[in-house]
Amino acid sequence: xxxxxxxxxxxxxxxxxxxxxxxxxxxxxxxxxxxxxxxxxxxxxxxxxxxxxxxxxxxxxxxxxxxxxxxxxxxxxxxxxxxxxxxxxxxxxxxxxxxxxxxxxxxxxxxxxxxxxxxxxxxxxxxxxxxxxxxxxxxxxxxxxxxxxxxxxxxxxxxxxxxxxxxxxxxxxxxxxxxxxxxxxxxxxxxxxxxxxxxxxxxxxxxxxxxxxxxxxxxxxxxxxxxxxxxxxxxxxxxxxxxxxxxxxxxxxxxxxxxxxxxxxxxxxxxxxxxxxxxxxxxxxxxxxxxxxxxxxxxxxxxxxxxxxxxxxxxxxxxxxxxxxxxxxxxxxxxxxxxxxxxxxxxxxxxxxxxxxxxxxxxxxxxxxxxxxxxxxxxxxxxxxxxxxxxxxxxxxxxxxxxxxxxxxxxxxxxxxxxxxxxxxxxxxxxxxxxxxxxxxxxxxxxxxxxxxxxxxxxx
Amino acid sequence: xxxxxxxxxxxxxxxxxxxxxxxxxxxxxxxxxxxxxxxxxxxxxxxxxxxxxxxxxxxxxxxxxxxxxxxxxxxxxxxxxxxxxxxxxxxxxxxxxxxxxxxxxxxxxxxxxxxxxxxxxxxxxxxxxxxxxxxxxxxxxxxxxxxxxxxxxxxxxxxxxxxxxxxxxxxxxxxxxxxxxxxxxxxxxxxxxxxxxxxxxxxxxxxxxxxxxxxxxxxxxxxxxxxxxxxxxxxxxxxxxxxxxxxxxxx
Numbered sequence: 001x002x003x004x005x006x007x008x009x010x011x012x013x014x015x016x017x018x019x020x021x022x023x024x025x026x027x028x029x030x031x032x033x034x035x036x037x038x039x040x041x042x043x044x045x046x047x048x049x050x051x052x053x054x055x056x057x058x059x060x061x062x063x064x065x066x067x068x069x070x071x072x073x074x075x076x077x078x079x080x081x082x083x084x085x086x087x088x089x090x091x092x093x094x095x096x097x098x099x100x101x102x103x104x105x106x107x108x109x110x111x112x113x114x115x116x117x118x119x120x121x122x123x124x125x126x127x128x129x130x131x132x133x134x135x136x137x138x139x140x141x142x143x144x145x146x147x148x149x150x151x152x153x154x155x156x157x158x159x160x161x162x163x164x165x166x167x168x169x170x171x172x173x174x175x176x177x178x179x180x181x182x183x184x185x186x187x188x189x190x191x192x193x194x195x196x197x198x199x200x201x202x203x204x205x206x207x208x209x210x211x212x213x214x215x216x217x218x219x220x221x222x223x224x225x226x227x228x229x230x231x232x233x234x235x236x237x238x239x240x241x242x243x244x245x246x247x248x249x250x251x252x253x254x255x256x257x258x259x260x261x262x263x264x265x266x267x268x269x270x271x272x273x274x275x276x277x278x279x280x281x282x283x284x285x286x287x288x289x290x291x292x293x294x295x296x297x298x299x300x301x302x303x304x305x306x307x308x309x310x311x312x313x314x315x316x317x318x319x320x321x322x323x324x325x326x327x328x329x330x331x332x333x334x335x336x337x338x339x340x341x342x343x344x345x346x347x348x349x350x351x352x353x354x355x356x357x358x359x360x361x362x363x364x365x366x367x368x369x370x371x372x373x374x375x376x377x378x379x380x381x382x383x384x385x386x387x388x389x390x391x392x393x394x395x396x397x398x399x400x401x402x403x404x405x406x407x408x409x410x411x412x413x414x415x416x417x418x419x420x421x422x423x424x425x426x427x428x429x430x431x432x433x434x435x436x437x438x439x440x441x442x443x444x445x446x447x448x449x450x451x452x453x454x455x456x457x458x459x460x
Numbered sequence: 461x462x463x464x465x466x467x468x469x470x471x472x473x474x475x476x477x478x479x480x481x482x483x484x485x486x487x488x489x490x491x492x493x494x495x496x497x498x499x500x501x502x503x504x505x506x507x508x509x510x511x512x513x514x515x516x517x518x519x520x521x522x523x524x525x526x527x528x529x530x531x532x533x534x535x536x537x538x539x540x541x542x543x544x545x546x547x548x549x550x551x552x553x554x555x556x557x558x559x560x561x562x563x564x565x566x567x568x569x570x571x572x573x574x575x576x577x578x579x580x581x582x583x584x585x586x587x588x589x590x591x592x593x594x595x596x597x598x599x600x601x602x603x604x605x606x607x608x609x610x611x612x613x614x615x616x617x618x619x620x621x622x623x624x625x626x627x628x629x630x631x632x633x634x635x636x637x638x639x640x641x642x643x644x645x646x647x648x649x650x651x652x653x654x655x656x657x658x659x660x661x662x663x664x665x666x667x668x669x670x671x672x673x674x675x676x677x678x679x680x681x682x683x684x685x686x687x688x689x690x691x692x693x694x695x696x697x698x699x700x701x702x703x704x705x706x707x708x709x710x711x
Contacts, residue, residue: 029545165478172478178471179482332544367506367641368544368580373499396481396491396499403642405503408481413489443486448470456474 005050012046018064020054021120022303023047024127026343030291030304030334037303048128052094056085059120064310065300070251071261076118076313084116093124100125100137100354107154110141114356119249119309122351126305131343134350135386141353143389145321146280147221147241149187149426151389152358157421158390159412160322160360161186164401168195170208174456176395177212182446182453183409184416184437185393187427188322188360189242189285191223195401202226203238208459210239216434216452219426221277221321223285228259228267235270242285242321243271249288249310252298261314268318279426282321282358288312289326290344291334304334305344309351316355322390323352324360329404331366338375341365345379349388360390364406373397373405380407384415391415416441466492479644499643506641509581511540514614519576522590526597528574529609531564533557533624535577537615550617552659553624557613561627564609572600572690573608573630573657577616581638584647588672588679589636592649595683596634603691618652618666625657632693633657634686639670648673651686655699665700667693 003014014020022036024047031037038044060080063073087109088096099105105113126134144152151158163176173192180186190213192205202224209222221241228245245264246257254260264284271283293299293307302310308325315323325348328341335341345361352359363379365371380391397408415421422428422441431437434452438444446453469483484495491499520530536552537543543550553561576589593610600607608628613620618635625633635652642648649672654665667689672682693699 033546033548163480165480169477172480175474175477176480176482178474179469179480182469182471333547336545367503367643368510372503394480395478396484396495398481398499398502398643400478400480400642400644403640403645405643408491410484410486410489410491413486417489443467443489445467446470450470453471453474456477 003050003054005046007042007046010042012043012050014047014050017054017058017062018302018306020047020051021124021127021306024051025303025305026127028304028334028340028344029332029336030294033333034294034299034304036301051124052092052097052128054093054124056091056093056096056121057089059118059124064120064302064306065250070300072249072251072254072310072314075261075317076310079317080118081115084113086116087113088116093121094128097125097128097133101133105137105140107140107142110354111356114354117355119313119351119355120306122354123306123309126347126350131346131382134346135382138350138353138386141387143353143356143358145282145358147277147282147321148279149219149424150279151188151321151424153425154387155421156424157384157388157412157416158188158424159185159393159409160188160390161190162193162392162394162399162406163190164193164399166195166401168201168205170204171456171459173205174208174212174459178452178456179395180393180409181218182436182450183393183413184423184431184443185409185412186218186220187424188390189221189223191225191244191285193225193402197226197230199230199234202230203234206238206240212455215455217430219430228263232267232270235274239276240271240274241276242283243267244285244287246287246292247311247314248292248296248298249307249314250293250298250300252300253293253296253307254314256296256298261317264314264318282319284318284320285322286315286320287324287326288315288348289330290348291330294334295330305347308348312352312355312357315357320358322360323357324362324390325349325352326362326364328365328369328371329362332369335369337370338372338378341369341371342375342379342382346382346386349383349386358389361388362392362406364392364404366404376405376407380411380415381418384419384421413443502643505646506643509583509638509641509646512582512586514578514582514612515586516612519586519589519612523593523610526590526593528593528597528607531560531609531611533560533611533613535613535615535617535620540615543615547617550615551619553613553620558627561611561624564628569629569631570608571605571631571694573611573625573628573633575611575613575621575624575633575635577613577618577620577635577637579617579637580640581647584638584649584673585636587647588649592636592672592679592682595679596686599683599687619661621652622654622657622661623659625654626659630657631655632690632699634690645671645673645676648676651682653686653689653693653699655693655697667699667703
């Protein structure tokens with residue numbers, strides 16, 4: 001079946017749903033690179049007008065990648081909750097947009113609706129929304145997850161402490177961790193991107209992280225962001241809190257990452273069996289990002305934002321503690337400038353939250369993108385308003401191992417201060433006990449004799 | 461630039477363990493201005509590197525001094541903006557370049573073709589390509605390997621070497637290219653080695669030596685690694701993942 005819309009004498013035709021979604025997408029370089037974007041401003045709005053009239057039930061009838069060919073499609077359709085969907089099943093995409101912004105769609109209604117929404121529905125409605133709408137609706141969503149602390153509560157902003165080092169030197173990593181903790185970061189996770197994916201190095205880092213956490217009784221979780229197969233390999237000999245994996249929105253994209261749903265299931269069950277969480281069982285950590293499917297030549301004719309939303313269906317299946325889009329990392333051939341990065345981040349955060357994911361965002365850019373710290377400040381502030389679960393905390397915003405710019409510990413303090421946001425409750429209490437933060441959330445002066453500072457000197 | 465409003469961090473000593481930007485201090489929740497400007501300058505250097513252009517004249521003079529004939533080529537990407545948004549175009553040569561190479565390649569094949577591409581930092585190429593080649597050519601010539609004319613490709617990505625190497629009928633292509641600038645490394649050079657270059661190959665077919673610059677991997681060490689990889693590649697008739705698996709020098 002085709003879709004069409006006529007503007008004056010021009011009749012725009014869109015052969016199928018994925019084409020319609022691609023043409024309706026706000027412009028970004030990756031869709032142009034894939035040859036999928038609208039040919040004119042008029043065609044884009046015509047596609048949006050046509051999309052607004054598509055019934056939501058159509059997304060259950062017309063798979064964007066054939067059911068027989070793609071396990072992500074099968075996951076999406078097989079796990080769809082028709083009961084939850086009942087509330088909106090009579091609506092078109094356009095009607096749904098208006099309803100999502102209405103007062104009727106409050107926090108608890110949106111929470112109940114989440115399992116009834118497919119990623120393609122979320123992607124579709126996001127394409128009709130302005131940035132303001134993406135912020136407004138996401139802010140109403142609340143997705144709470146737990147492991148050793150409580151993440152995602154309204155009025156809270158957590159930080160993944162990202163203490164990467166060029167050679168994985170434990171002392172160098174510890175120095176950045178201490179810096180971050182003393183700046184109030186680390187409640188989402190203390191998560192290291194290892195410079196090499198060697199099992200032995202991963203075990204060493206996990207032991208170091210666990211030792212530090214236990215010694216100072218820090219109510220948080222740790223993670224070395226190795227490949228899922230490495231985590232499975234070392235799980236019985238090393239303190240694995242969370243299992244990490246990069247994922248995408250098609251079976252073929254996931255294959256390019258060396259994973260499948262069954263492998264993720266195995267890792268999920270393995271991590272659950274370790275029973276390391278004290279107050280909850282969310283044991284997975286996923287990263288995603290627009291453009292990964294095209295980069296792997298695995299987008300199957302879908303625009304990059306729709307592919308990204310489908311990755312959230314994969315994530316959702318494993319009840320993750322954390323999910324974040326690494327929005328500006330991929331480079332300007334997918335998201336060219338600050339405007340495109342900001343738009344994509346708001347879409348990702350919105351779609352993830354609507355689908356029931358504990359979304360964080362790596363507010364970031366590379367040096368070959370048309371972006372700078374001012375763009376990141378804008379995006380950071382917007383995401384704070386939108387109720388983003390967590391951001392990254394990198395010393396001085398400069399990741400010396402991955403060579404890109406993310407957000408700093410200072411950025412997190414700024415956002416908490418200007419919006420009155422607080423750390424995860426258990427972590428907030430710890431910060432107060434450590435004399436790092438006062439009861440009003442203000443940073444306290446740290447003395448040179450603070451016991452965290454003595455730690456690195458004592459390390460082997 | 462230091463004022464009373466700045467709260468210093470009493471853990472400056474931890475900087476000994478990492479080059480990460482720790483112990484920055486703060487004013488309110490903000491980074492003190494001195495560091496803000498230091499960061500901004502580092503970003504400026506990286507941005508300038510991305511938009512830098514190859515010093516064709518200077519490089520030609522330097523390479524000719526090394527007895528290396530030079531061909532000047534261009535990718536299909538017309539300018540930097542197209543280069544950044546269309547990686548496919550940066551991987552292919554334009555028609556004039558293809559004609560130039562076809563003429564040069566018909567003379568005879570060679571063991572090694574050297575391709576110099578600006579990549580994401582022409583600054584890196586301008587600074588490091590000639591001194592690196594000075595070291596490398598000594599090794600190649602001592603080993604009696606034959607060299608194709610060196611190609612300088614403007615607006616070129618790594619894979620442009622596949623097409624150039626194929627047209628020159630080279631057994632191995634070495635691509636010297638400016639790497640994506642980091643905040644502390646606007647001029648880092650990389651070498652990519654591909655056996656039997658031909659269009660359509662992907663990263664799995666290549667071996668990479670990264671971070672070549674005086675503050676990183678020295679010219680001499682980089683040349684040694686490249687020469688070792690090259691010999692192994694010619695001996696085993698392959699490159700890429702399989703070569704790397706047995707190569708402890710290149711971790």
